[in-house]
Amino acid sequence: MSRSLISRRSPFGRGNNLSEQPRKARPQSPLDALGWKPFFQQQLSLDEYEHCEPVRVMAVHRNRLEVAGESGESSLPLESISLPTAVELRPTVGDWLLLEREDGGYRRMLERSSLFRRMAPGAERVQLIAANVDSVLIVASCNQDFNLSRIERYLALTRAAGSRAYLVLTKADLCADTGEYLEAVKSLRELPVMAVNALDADSVSSLRSWLAPGETVAMLGSSGVGKSSLLNSLSGVQLAETSAIREDDSKGRHTTRHRALYPLPGGGLLLDSPGMRELGLAGGEEGVAAAFEDIDALAQQCRFSDCAHDAEPGCAVQAALERGDLDERRLRNWRKLLREITRNQRTLAEQRADDRALGQFYREVQGHARSRKQGRD
Numbered sequence: 495m496s497r498s499l500i501s502r503r504s505p506f507g508r509g510n511n512l513s514e515q516p517r518k519a520r521p522q523s524p525l526d527a528l529g530w531k532p533f534f535q536q537q538l539s540l541d542e543y544e545h546c547e548p549v550r551v552m553a554v555h556r557n558r559l560e561v562a563g564e565s566g567e568s569s570l571p572l573e574s575i576s577l578p579t580a581v582e583l584r585p586t587v588g589d590w591l592l593l594e595r596e597d598g599g600y601r602r603m604l605e606r607s608s609l610f611r612r613m614a615p616g617a618e619r620v621q622l623i624a625a626n627v628d629s630v631l632i633v634a635s636c637n638q639d640f641n642l643s644r645i646e647r648y649l650a651l652t653r654a655a656g657s658r659a660y661l662v663l664t665k666a667d668l669c670a671d672t673g674e675y676l677e678a679v680k681s682l683r684e685l686p687v688m689a690v691n692a693l694d695a696d697s698v699s700s701l702r703s704w705l706a707p708g709e710t711v712a713m714l715g716s717s718g719v720g721k722s723s724l725l726n727s728l729s730g731v732q733l734a735e736t737s738a739i740r741e742d743d744s745k746g747r748h749t750t751r752h753r754a755l756y757p758l759p760g761g762g763l764l765l766d767s768p769g770m771r772e773l774g775l776a777g778g779e780e781g782v783a784a785a786f787e788d789i790d791a792l793a794q795q796c797r798f799s800d801c802a803h804d805a806e807p808g809c810a811v812q813a814a815l816e817r818g819d820l821d822e823r824r825l826r827n828w829r830k831l832l833r834e835i836t837r838n839q840r841t842l843a844e845q846r847a848d849d850r851a852l853g854q855f856y857r858e859v860q861g862h863a864r865s866r867k868q869g870r871d
């Protein structure tokens with residue numbers, strides 16, 4: 495692929511020029527501003543260091559990737575990459591790729607520091623959400639769409655990926671009393687929370703401490719909670735389209751269609767994504783354990799190590815429920831998420847076995863075809 499075929503723009507050219515912003519921290523290189531870290535640098539061989547340019551995947555489209563690097567933004571046709579069959583090894587938003595300096599050709603993808611994935615809705619497959627995410631803004635709105643169990647699900651996913659989590663409660667301006675929402679999220683323990691008006695630049699500026707320069711921050715939240723509005727207010731530019739929610743149930747209209755990573759003027763990169771109606775957990779019991787530390791700790795005090803926490807004698811979980819120390823809804827959600835993980839892992843294991851069998855079948859067919867051909871020659 496020739497470089498001249500590639501359109502080059504500044505990754506910061508969409509109205510938010512990083513160099514124009516006053517900054518307290520030490521000046522960053524363009525690569526640092528895109529989230530480049532020693533973790534990635536260390537993976538380069540001497541040859542790659544000399545001959546390759548690292549670029550970050552800013553957006554994924556049907557047949558091309560939008561990437562950004564030291565020399566600006568470009569488009570990388572997917573056909574120029576030999577994509578591995580395993581979904582988890584394919585480039586997703588946030589990934590770092592090495593391209594040949596000479597001709598822009600694809601060399602390889604770098605190892606990830608974190609990976610967000612989910613069960614693809616309606617399919618027995620894993621779908622990648624984003625890679626190399628440092629922290630997550632879980633976004634929920636102070637209206638009838640607020641759902642504590644959904645927030646717990648996002649939290650489990652975030653903890654499983656090993657990323658930091660923050661909770662942003664939007665639409666504080668439309669809500670008579672944010673107190674009840676703040677009270678409700680207290681059960682989530684170690685989760686820092688802020689209530690904002692996502693349409694107001696002053697109000698969202700309080701989130702900047704969670705968006706340090708070079709940090710990659712994803713947003714998880716259902717449609718209509720104000721993810722794109724947050725992005726627009728934080729960047730000071732209308733980067734993403736937004737649209738009004740439905741009046742009857744406060745649900746959104748799935749306005750954002752693509753995942754994309756946006757560098758913010760004060761540093762930090764924000765990932766805007768479509769509201770995900772279904773966010774099936776593809777794995778990560780440890781994420782659930784971390785998001786439900788209280789229940790996990792109780793479960794370890796049960797008399798029987800295989801306690802199902804139903805009616806067993808000496809069950810610490812049931813005892814906490816009776817004392818009123820544990821919310822029944824929270825316990826139900828914990829069980830539900832763990833059951834879901836077990837079910838999905840079984841499905842994925844069967845799927846992988848099927849894939850392997852199919853691969854073997856194709857190899858055998860090819861082998862037969864070759865030996866028949868050799869017999870004829």
Ligand SMILES: Nc1nc2c(ncn2[C@@H]2O[C@H](COP(=O)(O)OP(=O)(O)OP(=O)(O)O)[C@@H](O)[C@H]2O)c(=O)[nH]1
Pocket residue numbers: 664665666667668690691692693715716717718719720721722723724735736737738739746747748749750751767768769770
């Ligand atoms: N008053 C007020 N309106 C808000 C706030 N946040 C979002 N909105 C409005 O809510 C609607 C939905 O906001 P979006 O930013 O499009 O929501 P989204 O999360 O990006 O939705 P999807 O792209 O569908 O996932 C828009 O009409 C916004 O103007 C807020 O804090 N206060």
Ligand SMILES: [Mg+2]
Pocket residue numbers: 721722723734735736749750766767768769
């Ligand atoms: Mg949106």
Ligand SMILES: [Zn+2]
Pocket residue numbers: 793796797801802803804806808809810811812
């Ligand atoms: Zn028990």
